[in-house]
Amino acid sequence: xxxxxxxxxxxxxxxxxxxxxxxxxxxxxxxxxRFYGLDSQVYRDGALPEKTKQLxxxxxxxxxxxxxxxxxxxxxxxxxxxxxxxxxxxxxxxLVVGGSIAIPHLRRALRMWDEMRS
Amino acid sequence: xxxxxxxxxxxxxxxxxxxxxxxxxxxxxxxxxRFYGLDSQVYRDGALPEKTKQLxxxxxxxxxxxxxxxxxxxxxxxxxxxxxxxxxxxxxxxLVVGGSIAIPHLRRALRMWDEMRS
Amino acid sequence: xxxxxxxxxxxxxxxxxxxxxxxxxxxxxxxxxRFYGLDSQVYRDGALPEKTKQLxxxxxxxxxxxxxxxxxxxxxxxxxxxxxxxxxxxxxxxLVVGGSIAIPHLRRALRMWDEMRS
Amino acid sequence: xxxxxxxxxxxxxxxxxxxxxxxxxxxxxxxxxRFYGLDSQVYRDGALPEKTKQLxxxxxxxxxxxxxxxxxxxxxxxxxxxxxxxxxxxxxxxLVVGGSIAIPHLRRALRMWDEMRS
Amino acid sequence: xxxxxxxxxxxxxxxxxxxxxxxxxxxxxxxxxRFYGLDSQVYRDGALPEKTKQLxxxxxxxxxxxxxxxxxxxxxxxxxxxxxxxxxxxxxxxLVVGGSIAIPHLRRALRMWDEMRS
Amino acid sequence: xxxxxxxxxxxxxxxxxxxxxxxxxxxxxxxxxRFYGLDSQVYRDGALPEKTKQLxxxxxxxxxxxxxxxxxxxxxxxxxxxxxxxxxxxxxxxLVVGGSIAIPHLRRALRMWDEMRS
Numbered sequence: 141x142x143x144x145x146x147x148x149x150x151x152x153x154x155x156x157x158x159x160x161x162x163x164x165x166x167x168x169x170x171x172x173x174r175f176y177g178l179d180s181q182v183y184r185d186g187a188l189p190e191k192t193k194q195l196x197x198x199x200x201x202x203x204x205x206x207x208x209x210x211x212x213x214x215x216x217x218x219x220x221x222x223x224x225x226x227x228x229x230x231x232x233x234x235l236v237v238g239g240s241i242a243i244p245h246l247r248r249a250l251r252m253w254d255e256m257r258s
Numbered sequence: 259x260x261x262x263x264x265x266x267x268x269x270x271x272x273x274x275x276x277x278x279x280x281x282x283x284x285x286x287x288x289x290x291x292r293f294y295g296l297d298s299q300v301y302r303d304g305a306l307p308e309k310t311k312q313l314x315x316x317x318x319x320x321x322x323x324x325x326x327x328x329x330x331x332x333x334x335x336x337x338x339x340x341x342x343x344x345x346x347x348x349x350x351x352x353l354v355v356g357g358s359i360a361i362p363h364l365r366r367a368l369r370m371w372d373e374m375r376s
Numbered sequence: 377x378x379x380x381x382x383x384x385x386x387x388x389x390x391x392x393x394x395x396x397x398x399x400x401x402x403x404x405x406x407x408x409x410r411f412y413g414l415d416s417q418v419y420r421d422g423a424l425p426e427k428t429k430q431l432x433x434x435x436x437x438x439x440x441x442x443x444x445x446x447x448x449x450x451x452x453x454x455x456x457x458x459x460x461x462x463x464x465x466x467x468x469x470x471l472v473v474g475g476s477i478a479i480p481h482l483r484r485a486l487r488m489w490d491e492m493r494s
Numbered sequence: 495x496x497x498x499x500x501x502x503x504x505x506x507x508x509x510x511x512x513x514x515x516x517x518x519x520x521x522x523x524x525x526x527x528r529f530y531g532l533d534s535q536v537y538r539d540g541a542l543p544e545k546t547k548q549l550x551x552x553x554x555x556x557x558x559x560x561x562x563x564x565x566x567x568x569x570x571x572x573x574x575x576x577x578x579x580x581x582x583x584x585x586x587x588x589l590v591v592g593g594s595i596a597i598p599h600l601r602r603a604l605r606m607w608d609e610m611r612s
Numbered sequence: 613x614x615x616x617x618x619x620x621x622x623x624x625x626x627x628x629x630x631x632x633x634x635x636x637x638x639x640x641x642x643x644x645x646r647f648y649g650l651d652s653q654v655y656r657d658g659a660l661p662e663k664t665k666q667l668x669x670x671x672x673x674x675x676x677x678x679x680x681x682x683x684x685x686x687x688x689x690x691x692x693x694x695x696x697x698x699x700x701x702x703x704x705x706x707l708v709v710g711g712s713i714a715i716p717h718l719r720r721a722l723r724m725w726d727e728m729r730s
Numbered sequence: 731x732x733x734x735x736x737x738x739x740x741x742x743x744x745x746x747x748x749x750x751x752x753x754x755x756x757x758x759x760x761x762x763x764r765f766y767g768l769d770s771q772v773y774r775d776g777a778l779p780e781k782t783k784q785l786x787x788x789x790x791x792x793x794x795x796x797x798x799x800x801x802x803x804x805x806x807x808x809x810x811x812x813x814x815x816x817x818x819x820x821x822x823x824x825l826v827v828g829g830s831i832a833i834p835h836l837r838r839a840l841r842m843w844d845e846m847r848s
Contacts, residue, residue, distance in 0.1 A: 157719075160719035160720070160722075160723055161719065163719065163722050163723050163726050164718060164719055164722050166722075166726065167696060167699075167700050167722050167725070167726070168700065169422075169697070169700050169701065169704055170417075171414060171417055171418045171701075171704040171707075171708065172700065172703070172704050172707060172718075174410070174413075174414050174417075175414060175704075175707055175708065175712070177410075178354055178407060178410050178411060178414070179354055179712045179715070181406075181407055181410075182347070182350050182351045182354045182407045183351070186343065186347050186405075187341060187343035187344045187347055188313075188344050188347045188348065192310055192313070193347070193351060195306075195310070195314060196313060196314060196317045196348055196351045196352075197351060197355065199314045199317060199318050200317050200318060200320075200321045200351065200352060200355040200356070200713075201355065201713065202318075203318045203321060203322055203593075203595070204321055204322070204355070204356070204713045205796070206677070206713050206716060208715075208716035209355075209712070209713055209715075209716065223305060224757060225304065225305035225759070226305045226306050227757075228757050228758065228759050228762065229300075229304050229305055229306045229311070229759065229761075230306065230314055231762070232300050232759055232761040232762050232765075233300045233301070233311060233314045233315060233318065234314075234318060235593075235761075235762060235765055236296055236297055236300045236593060236594050236761065236765065237315065237318040237319065237322070237327075237593050237594050237595050238318065238322070238593045238595065239557075239589075239590060239591050239592045239593025239594075239595070239596070240590050240591050240593075240765070240769045240799070241557070241591050241592065241593070241790075241791065241794045241796050241799055242593070243769070243798075243799075244796060244798035244799065246754060246762075247747075247750035247751065247753065247754055248750070250750075250753050250754050250756075250757050251750055251753050253757070254753050254756065254757070275601075278601035278602070278604075278605055279601065281601065281604050281605050281608050282600060282601055282604050284604075284608065285578060285581075285582050285604050285607070285608070286582065287579070287582050287583065287586055287776075288771075289583075289586040289589075289590065289768060289771055289772045290582065290585070290586050290589060290600075292764070292767075292768050292771075293586075293589050293590065293594070293768060295764075296761060296764050296765060296768070297594045297597070299760075299761055299764075300761045304759075318595075319595065321711075321713070322595045323442070324559070324595050324598060326597075326598035327594070327595055327597075327598065342403060343405070345403075346403050346404065346405050346408065347405065347407075349408070350405055350407040350408050350411075353407075353408060353411055353711075354407065354411065354711060354712050355711050355712050355713050356711045356713065357675075357707075357708060357709050357710045357711025357712075357713070357714070358411070358415045358445070358708050358709050358711075359436075359437065359440045359442050359445055359675070359709055359710065359711070360711070361415070361444075361445075362442060362444035362445065364400060364408075365393075365396035365397065365399065365400055366396070368396075368399050368400050368402075368403050369396055369399050371403070372399050372402065372403070414708055415708055418701075418704050418705045418708045419705070422697065422701050423695060423697035423698045423701055424667075424698050424701045424702065428664055428667070429701070429705060431660075431664070431668060432667060432668060432671045432702055432705045432706075433705060433709065435668045435671060435672050436671050436672060436674075436675045436705065436706060436709040436710065437709065438672075439672045439675060439676055439829075439831070440675055440676070440709070440710070441560070445709075459659060460521060461523070461658065461659035462659045462660050463521075464521050464522065464523050464526065465523065465525075465654070465658050465659055465660045465665070466660065466668055467526070468523060468525040468526050468529075468654050469654045469655070469665060469668045469669060469672065470668075470672060471525075471526060471529055471829075472525065472529065472650055472651055472654045472829060472830050473669065473672040473673065473676070473681075473829050473830050473831050474672065474676070474829045474831065475793075475825075475826060475827050475828045475829025475830075475831070475832070476529070476533045476563070476826050476827050476829075477554075477555065477558045477560050477563055477793070477827050477828065477829070478829070479533070479562075479563075480560060480562035480563065482518060482526075483511075483514035483515065483517065483518055484514070486514075486517050486518050486520075486521050487514055487517050489521070490517050490520065490521070523658075524653075525650060525653055525654045528646070528649075528650050528653075529650060531646075532643060532646050532647060532650070532826055533826055535642075535643055535646075536643045536819075536822050536823045536826045537823070540641075540815065540819050541813060541815035541816045541819055542785075542816050542819045542820065546782055546785070547819070547823060549778075549782070549786060550785060550786060550789045550820055550823045550824075551823060551827065553786045553789060553790050554789050554790060554792075554793045554823065554824060554827040554828065555827065556790075557790045557793060557794055558793055558794070558827070558828070563827075577777060579776065579777035580777045580778050583772075583776050583777050583778045583783070584778065584786055586772050587772050587773070587783060587786045587787060587790065588786075588790060590768055590769055590772045591787065591790040591791065591794070591799075592790070592794070629837075632837035632838070632840075632841055633837065635837065635840050635841050635844050636836060636837055636840050638840075638844065639814060639817075639818050639840050639843070639844070640818065641815070641818050641819065641822055643819075643822040643825075643826065644818065644821070644822050644825060644836075647822075647825055647826065647830070651830045651833070672831075673831065676831045678795070678831050678834060680833075680834035681830070681831055681833075681834065
């Protein structure tokens with residue numbers, strides 16, 4: 141296994157997320173398990189393609205200012221082929237809707253994006 | 259001018275919004291005027307089409323639970339040709355991200371959508 | 377059917393909620409339907425009795441400041457036999473956690489409670 | 495007593511607020527009463543004058559998007575001699591920090607301000 | 613004194629909280645001191661037992677997504693004898709009310725719970 | 731360049747903020763750049779002095795519970811000559827409006843203030 145220090149931010153995030161989800165599943169009741177199922181389901185291709193849905197999840201997470209959720213959707217936007225300009229235009233909407241209070245999250249979202257694009 | 263009682267929810271909303279924006283502009287300083295300009299600018303066609311941007315504005319407004327903002331983007335989603343299924347899939351993401359606290363807004367968003375679709 | 381003007385706030389709320397939920401179900405996809413199912417499921421008797429769960433739903437709705445959600449749990453707290461003092465102690469926690477910004481919701485929650493207790 | 499229809503928005507707000515606070519005090523326990531005391535205390539003249547404190551309360555209420563709280567501080571800003579420009583500059587900060595999601599509250603705050611200034 | 617590295621998450625949290633509260637008390641005025649008093653008072657046994665009140669504080673903190681507050685109430689829920697199933701059922705309500713945006717807090721709450729239960 | 735370990739919290743914050751803003755500017759479109767411009771503009775001296783505006787920004791950031799934003803305005807309050815009592819009175823308003831959920835931010839704001847005042 142790679143050393144933590146040489147892992148990218150995306151790798152560290154995915155690793156820690158997996159480890160913590162194991163603890164969640166150790167305790168989760170049926171409601172929490174169903175919620176997790178629903179949380180995967182809503183981003184699947186439908187009338188709207190998954191790429192658009194990841195952008196919707198990104199902007200929702202951005203205006204609610206949750207770094208972990210922003211990271212998650214940033215990784216998936218990247219995987220789905222979202223371009224730099226598309227990513228930034230989505231964040232610009234989030235910034236105008238959510239205000240300057242979201243600027244620290246803008247900085248961290250773009251740092252992670254920049255790392256993945258390099 | 260039409261009687262208020264026979265106007266649709268969208269017409270009432272647009273009418274009141276225009277009237278109140280006049281009061282805003284009577285007092286607005288340069289910062290507020292620039293913010294208004296920015297608020298129009300971010301939804302214009304770019305790398306992402308305006309239709310997608312209206313859906314992003316809708317979901318951002320939905321998870322932040324602002325009925326007037328939801329109404330505004332619902333009207334524009336309708337004008338840009340968003341289909342029933344696309345509209346509902348976007349709201350489903352908003353519902354899962356934002357939780358049951360947003361259900362009252364889901365009800366009112368779909369009531370307005372239903373009126374516009376009839 | 378009773379005249380709207382002689383209906384209690386709880387009756388009006390339940391009536392409008394039922395009517396709007398019909399519109400939701402006309403458009404809802406599988407995700408939204410499953411979310412509705414989950415939303416009923418979490419308040420059922422379990423290790424914690426439904427009465428405690430309704431108080432948890434009340435305080436969650438209160439600090440998130442959603443009047444319709446507060447109304448819903450206020451009605452159910454009343455039906456489950458929550459006493460005046462229990463109801464007020466739960467709201468006092470909500471007030472301290474959520475701050476004075478929640479005071480308008482405190483006023484409206486207690487107006488409805490007062491009407492149901494009379 | 496004046497007819498409701500000829501009362502200003504500020505008068506209606508104050509009247510309903512007083513009536514609902516009576517219901518709150520009918521049920522309030524010691525914690526809620528102490529919270530109410532604290533809520534008056536923090537706006538009193540101190541190292542910062544009450545006028546500045548009302549502006550702080552206004553902007554806090556604005557970014558948290560509570561119309562009743564905004565109304566309350568708008569009335570008190572007016573009573574403390576806040577000028578049009580001071581009021582608008584405070585709201586402009588609230589708008590930039592809180593984002594376009596607060597625009598509906600900006601409209602309603604300025605409508606009430608306009609009514610009081612006329 | 614124990615090394616930081618061998619302390620549990622609960623011990624680290626309590627230690628840092630105590631140290632920072634000393635700084636708060638160095639600067640606090642009467643209002644802040646009274647608020648601190650009120651914040652202890654609302655969780656004391658009353659018509660509702662402290663155990664239920666800690667669950668109410670937990671769920672309120674959870675839907676408002678404050679990790680430190682969640683940690684505080686998690687420790688107190690554990691001390692008051694809340695069972696695994698009770699803890700999880702309370703969090704499931706928080707998850708449904710507050711949405712997937714709260715999932716990162718669910719993970720961290722259960723990691724701490726798991727550490728305390730081991 | 732100074733070692734990270736001997737830098738004050740304010741220095742570390744300013745350094746990281748500058749570095750991340752460079753990444754933002756590498757990707758920013760016109761909307762994001764204009765938003766940044768607006769974000770500087772609203773705090774400039776006007777009818778309200780910059781000192782009051784920094785206090786407004788502080789309280790807005792405090793009730794919205796963003797540590798980075800609180801840090802930013804804490805530094806600027808200090809630079810503009812805000813006194814201990816003024817700083818604390820502003821935070822007391824934020825605490826009463828925003829509730830105990832903001833206490834962790836109160837602790838961290840006063841730790842930074844204490845460091846700058848020493």
